[in-house]
Amino acid sequence: MLELSQIRADLDASTTEASCLSVCRTAAKRLLKLSDADIARIELHRKSVDARKKHDVHFVLSARIELAEHLDEQSILSRVPADRRKNIRTVDAAAPAFPAPVAPSRTSGVQPVVVGAGCAGLFAALTLAHAGLKPLLIERGDDAIRRTESIERFVRTRTLDPESNIQFGLGGAGTFSDGKLNTGTKNPAHRLILQTMVDAGAPREILWDAKPHVGSDILPAVVTHIVDDIRAHGGEVRFRCRMVDIERAVDGSPRALTVEQNGKTERIATSQVILACGHSARDVFELLRRRGFALERKTFAMGVRIEHLQADIDRVQYGRAAGHPALGAAPYKLVAHLPNDRNVFTFCMCPGGEVVAAASEPGGVVVNGASLYARSERNANAALLVNVNPADLPGTDPLAGIELQRSCERRAFELGGGDYHAPAQLVEDFLAARTSTTGGRVEPTYPLGVTWTSLDEVLPAHIVDTLRAGIPALGRRLRGYDAPDAVLTGVETRSSSPVTVVRDRTCVAIGAPGLYPCGEGAGYAGGIMSAATDGIRCAEALLAHVK
Known part of the structure; x- marks a missing residue:
């Protein structure tokens, strides 16, 4: 697949995906000397605003092109003068995907628990569910509908629900924010995260917008559909379920979690825990300190x-x-x-x-x-x-x-x-x-x-x-x-976590094999995309241990 970048587009000529693709197709045909029949598929890859000159504000586009079967990419590139090739490159057309299911013999008796259904926890649980591990995802707050009701009640009556608010509940703090998805890092998982959100109801333009966002009116439905996907792949999701204790084995690994739900206490035996509690879960940090987990201050x-x-x-x-x-x-x-x-x-x-x-x-x-x-x-x-x-x-x-x-x-x-x-x-x-x-x-x-x-x-x-x-x-x-x-x-005060739950290069907590500190709360992310990416990373680390 070929990627063409630095395609200029006037504002009036690029108001929709179709109009942007028309501009890109015209540029590709001119630069690569192609006909319409030579282009099997074209997709918009990136769209950004160039406002450096206020009298000439315009868009800059990039597109990815799949050539017809009878054409060879290298021969097409040879048509382009050397001084004009700087904005053309070949890219891998393969789309990133969640891990394939692990052999059932490997997952027997293993049910990992993911603590926290923010972006990190959601994508950790989704990754594990696709791999066939049937994770249990627990969230102290409410689902999207009840959480919205709690937030509206707080504004209306000034009665705060400490378990269901802007910070706690399905999707974490990001659900009731601007829903910005831009990040300063590059990772193959980013495309998978964006496509997952689009499949769950987010606007298609997040796939190419240089500064993508979803919005707090759309995000509740998006995270709800992701929960549906986790459940469809065998995972279990519980709301209003708060972790109140962690039992540790002799080697420091988790042995069981104690949770509270609907006024009842339950002990859940598990040796694999992804801790994605978010940076407002102050009681969790106090629990970790009390149970002797490695914590450090961070900026x-x-x-x-x-x-x-x-x-x-x-x-x-x-x-x-x-x-x-x-x-x-x-x-x-x-x-x-x-x-x-x-x-x-x-x-x-x-x-x-x-x-x-x-x-x-x-x-x-x-x-x-x-x-x-x-x-x-x-x-x-x-x-x-x-x-x-x-x-x-x-x-x-x-x-x-x-x-x-x-x-x-x-x-x-x-x-x-x-x-x-x-x-x-x-x-x-x-x-x-x-x-x-x-x-x-x-x-x-x-x-x-x-x-x-x-x-x-x-x-x-x-x-x-x-x-x-x-x-x-x-x-x-x-x-x-x-x-x-x-x-x-x-x-x-809640833009970032003041605490790091210390982990090694394999995402395992220091002195606690089987515990994976994850996301913003543990000190390893700083936004929706980086948190979701870290969730996938920790789930893959857990899978590597299970395999």
Whole structure:
């Protein structure tokens, strides 16, 4: 199969998959000197926006072409002048797939347990199910329908369900986010993950969009269909089932899990556990510390959510092309390296989205961001973060980062008024170190309401100082980012795990053969795609042991 890249496409000529393929077909015929009959199949592989010149915003496409049987790829390539071959390459046409079923004699008596049905746990369980191991997947929160009801109830009544919320439940925290699937790494599993999501109901364009997203209105159905696939392949999935203990054998390996479900306690014997609990499962980390598993502090990040008018971001990013239906809402990704040897950076940017109430513990305020698939809301928001390094924490407790997160969340709850209002401040006031008393053009979208105040009181001093120095620096990178009436809402504490559950190169926990720490919570991923990839990696490691 041949891949052609760097194909220019005007905005008006590439609004749909069919129109993009038409542009690619024309380019392939011209460059490779082909006729329509010479092309057996053509597929769109990548589509990205080139907005470096604001007067000339356009798409850049790549396509993969399968030639007719009578044609040889090398002979076709020989037709192309050497100076024009740089954007053509041969690629493997084979599609990645889940492992083939393991021989039944190998799986006899083996039922691995996957703890947590976030992206890592889902894809770990799906991989094991396809391999014939009939895994048990347990999730402390609800299925997608009941979880949605719990979140809506929290917004309506301010009654938080600690087991079913933005953090806990089917699909993990990613289900009620923007559903971004872009990643800075390359892995053959990425295509398999994307195709699995499309088969489960995600939009087809995630297969080629350079910055793919699904949206929190579509993701619940997608993860539900993945659960259906796990069950169809012999796996078992339990909701409202929380792990409360791990028994260890003499060699440190898991021997059994104790779980609670529907008010009853059950002991589940197993020697193979994939631990994909997510970074908000603080009770699990406390359990691991108590049971002597190897834990280490790791760098994590905290800060606030920043909101701007999406129309302002669109104009800065796309110039006169802003608002073109082929472009949609403009994203951004920013970082500034500061004289204090710290960085301020954006994370989980949600174009046309809203700030969501992401608490999982009573008496704490946590914010996150989400977008629907259409990304059509008035505001843009993003996490604006500063790293917290292990050296910033007191003592030697590996869970010290969790205690820092919790203290900031509780202070935000108190400062907001004690009823899950979130503390908020205008950028102008934050930079001047004065308390905000009212808002401006940008109306906060946090659904439980905000209390205008000073965010200096809810975050560590080094984060406040770095944000204060960093916002003007980011404003020099993206015009208007430091607009006076942009809104800061706190606190964003759950962007990454402050703990690593230490594992070796084979994904096995140190001193605990048969336990596979997995995903964001264990410290080995940082988003939907990387978590799903790590889930597959840990499942394959478990399969290698079984085989």
